[in-house]
Amino acid sequence: MKNKSLVLSSRMYLFAIPALIIYLTFWIYPTIRLFYYSLTDFNGLSPNYQFVGLDNFRQVTTSPMLTDAIGNTLIFTVLLVIFGNFIGLALALGLNAKIKGMGFYRSAAYLPTLFSAIVIGFMWTYVYMPDRGLIASLMHLVGLDGSNFNILGQSSTALHGLIIVAIWRSIGTTTIIFLAGLQTIDHSLIEAGEIDGCSQWNLIRRIKIPLLRSAITINIILGVIAGLSTFDLPFIMTSGGPGTATHTLMFAIYRLAFNEQRFSLAAAFSVVSFAIIIVITGILVLYMNKREVEM
């Protein structure tokens, strides 16, 4: 091994330069600019702008749109992560049993993850449509009165309607990650449990789930990242409405910047979102890592 330092010369760092240039120019630099603009009154066009200190932040924190967007985003993330993981885990446990047609089931379960958000949005707008949509039609069919049924049109249910779509879309990926985790479990552990007279439920709870720790970690982190950056479903299906019922952080930023041309306010909003996202994912990653080491 005496050659190690020769083999691993620092010229290796040259390999990172092309990616680094792109990443710094189009990701890190714009992020820094965002912090800068949040302290100005820049409107996106006029080059004559001034520093206004923390004015934008004062506006942001007193605007009901921000509190609504934060609340909606958190509800969205929590429900997506909880239900997405439960359904995905149940489906993976089912698919992992050696049953006929498993390959077909798995492919069918994965199908929804292949569609563009636009297609998904159009499809589910039909599913939810009052009176003539899929759910309303089925309600008529079984004799229920579907005329009051309007998930996306009511502030109290619109967000949940979108969350169901997000779960539906993410299940395929969640399931495949759980399945991959289940397939790495040493079969002798399961057999040992069976010989000891473990019930199926105990096999799942005491052996499989603890060994799925890293798959669970990844699915939760992926879910949290997806939930906190939710944009496309409210954009396509509800335009953030009714009112601000389906405004998420990213939707609010988009609206401020591109529909209302309030560039600096959008930047301040971004900085606040950035802080929220960093704090939540930071706590999560630390907590998860600790749990994994303990296991």
Next chain:
Amino acid sequence: MKAKNRGKLGIHVGIIIWLIISLAPLLIVFSTSFRTVSNATSPIQIFNEFSLESYKLAFGRMNFTESFFNSLITTGISVAVVVVLASMAAYPIGRMKTKGSKFLHILFISGLVIPAQMVVITVVQTISGLGIPNTRFTPMIMFITCSLPFSVFLYSGFIKSVPFEVEESAYLDGAGIGKRFFQIVFPLLAPATVSVIITQGIWIWNDFFFPLIFVSRRAHHPLPLAMLGFMGDSQNPTQWSVLFAACVLCAIPLVAAFALMQKKFVEGVAAGSVKG
């Protein structure tokens, strides 16, 4: 044994119920797309007509051929560039154990948590500041940039598992650092490359956000953006057959790719999680 069989039956029933609920919208969309525009019966009466009229209309309205090739070119080039740049950047990160490589690692994975929509306002400025015009190719800059964090993360995990000895013996045979990476290390990273191509390829193909921001000319629209033209129609039952035909047309390229390479798709999605 009996209990086990009953258990299996239960699993079948459970999975089938889930699939019916979750695939019902797809089935209805598919069946309605084969209707003529004048068919006003409820879409839940599935497959009550078979005509390609709606497909013809949708095909023309979304400018399918052109949009398809715009998607194909931009996705293909972006993914190829990501594979090359991310694997190269991961090389020092996975191999070196210095402060510099650790810093690079953290710098790249911190990008995983920043949503693209958040920085887009200043990205627009940066790109126009550099004098880059809005064409079908402009979104590629952001496709590549946003794919880097995950891909670098994945590749660096895989590079760690490539035995150092293979490089050492190549070094003793006189192979330079470039040759060692491209001819010895990179081919051993094939599972990671499959994973990057599949996972990043899917999101790039389906993304409408960056094209929405950066592509102005109709002829430059990729498939998902061409779909935006149908935006109002989802509220209008008389337009459903054409709208759903457009949905099927938009989805079919990826579904076909999935049907042909199911194993690669599943491995690709799973590989990212197992190594990560």
